[in-house]
Amino acid sequence: MEGNLRLNLSKQAYKTYKENCMDGKLFVQYTDMFFWCVVLGYKHSPDEIPPDISGKEGAFYWAVFDDDIQKPILKMICVKAAGSFNILSPDPVTKNYDRFRDILQNYADLGFSILNTRLGGDYSKGSMDKLMDLLIDLKDDIKVLQ
């Protein structure tokens, strides 16, 4: 799986990632923000995989995710969403992990809209408390979005 698996962002999300993922901000790396977004997206829609994203931009490699926590959780989300361990296997024809990648990208995009709404576009370190609250009040947040 490590191979050359690359993940993309929607055009709108990419702009925010690019402007805000750096030293001195809330998220230092794309992968950290992406991870939060996938989890938020999954929590919002565990039974239905969101639709595909449009205008893919800003690819980053799977290998950059943290081995201890991020990679296992992302894989688990895919297994649960796809309903089978087979999602961890490459496509027999293309030999790529297209489905695996799409699930993560789609959840990340949904999660991004939740995160962006809740933080009000403020990705400074000062938003750490809001980020923690977001996790606690996830359910309320989903209601707001609906």
Place this chain on the structure above:
Amino acid sequence: MKIASLSLQNFKSYREVQKIPFGIDEKYITIFEGQMGHGKSNLLNAFYWCLFGQYWDSDKSILIDDPNPAEVSLFNKGALQDNTEDGTILELFVEIEFYDDEKSKFTLRRTQKSTYINKLWKFENSSKISLEKIDARNGEYTKYAPEEAIGEVQKFFPRSLSNYFLFRGENRAQLVKLQGRKEFQLALRELSKLEVFTRTENHLSSVLDDLRTELAAQASAEIKKQMQELLENKKSAESSKKEFEGEVAKLVTIENQKKDEYEYYGNKIKENQIALELKLKMENEERQVQDLQKQIQSWESNRQRELTKKWVAMGVFPLFSEVKVKYQEAVKSGHYPPDISQTLVDKILDDLICICGTHLRNDKKALEKIQKLRELGTIDTGLLHEVEKLINEIERGERLIVEFPQQIKDIDENKRQLLSEVRAKQLIINGYKSKIGDLDFSLEELQKKQDEANDEYIKTREKIKELKDWIDIKKKEIENFETEFQKLEDKLDKSNLPAIRVELAEKALAATRELKKKFEDSIYKDLEKHTQENWELLVYDKLYYEKVILDRESMYFEVLDRNGHPSRAIMNTGHQILLVLSFISALIKIAKDVWEEEFPLVMDAPLSEIGDSAIPTALLGFGQVFNQTIVILKDGTVNQAILNQIKKKVGKRYWIEFDKKKQHSKIIEQ
């Protein structure tokens, strides 16, 4: 005279009206304690201002007469800031109630006003005083006119004594210097009334000269000429002597100034050397603080990384068990993991026997076909690896997430510890900073200035010596005149009136001189005696300081050790403070005899410098010299042990607390 109370409002840090009664009679000690900057010294200034219209500027170390509130902040800052409506009038007052020795009550009040006009405070140019008296004998009420009031107050609180019963010592060097030689000499002259004798002597001497001129006018031409010449010479010698003495007085001031400068720069050099050492220590601490701050930053970013990277995993924690359950279900199904199905296939192959009775293991072709089928039927090994890997990761990840809150707690704890280390170091650094103060000169510059002061001091001393020699020469000339003139007088008829008058005047002058000498002797003897007595009373541990003596030439004290060597210059600060207090007490005792009035002592001094064991002795000792003692002390100077020893004499004990919001020093009775 005893001070019964002090009331004040809008004066310095004292914003609200407060009346503070003092301990009197048996319980003659009143103690004020407070932290630095809470208004202790302002309280002493309230006495200065009310009694004498003076203000002690501790920054400039000067006593200002009739301070202008536009230049000296007499009014409470908070009151000025909060009352900015056009036309507002603000009044500050300090009032002192005191009783004379006949128990008549006096109320002295000093006030000053300010008006807010066109966004500015306009202060009155000078303060106003009022004095009221209720006579103890007949209950008669008297209100004094302001100019009378000043004279009346002077009777009870002579200005020349202000340095003595209002004793300020916010800084050790100032304390020893201000209550030092010059002020002491001036006060002694005025208090002891020595000046009366000097004035009488001068008057008689000039009368005698006039009479001698009259006598000369009646003598024969030759004697008359000689007498007139002698009188001219005497006049000229006296005038030169006076001129030299005036010059010496000026030079003595310069000499003292240069000596002070020399000592000042010496102290500065010492302070700078100490400060430089402290600065190095402080810089070391600052470097350590910087390192700690870097560590704190690293812990902070570590914490942030941990939270933004992993914390959200807590939100999907149930996934761990859900995926594990899914895996276990697959295992139970028998199709997974493939090693189970492979074992099954192998077992079947082992057991499989053809209906013809041939064991399939022995049929090579059939076995190859089955083997091919088995490979095709097994699960994707790549996927298998991924699944097994994921299950391992789940086990590990689950454990990490359970430990995660503790990990964050540990980071916070580490951060807290580092922060408390930083705070402790900051305190040390602030301590160093306050000790270091302002380093305004380089050591070389200071050394140069000290050398210059020393050169000037030596030159001035030489000039003084030279002038003193001239004064001695003139004195001798004047003495010779006396002898010569008397020789001429002997040649005249002594029965006529001018001769009799001259003789009488000569006798009167000689008697005055003798009386003056006797009076001086007795004053100096008393002063020396009282100082020695007070020294014995006030000092708890005299160590090897045996005898206090008065040097008549310089009119200042020296302390001799057991071997008779002068030791004042090498005394520690605590003993120096007590020695100054012993002088003051002796002076007050003499003032008591001369002025027939008792005096209180109001003291703002670093008594903590003299040591815990010495404080009770000193405080109780004051009671034998002053009729009342009001001490303003640093917080914690009077601990329980000290209080236990003096509590029978403590009438009032107050705590001064500054309310920053109100800009008000509140005096709370303990």
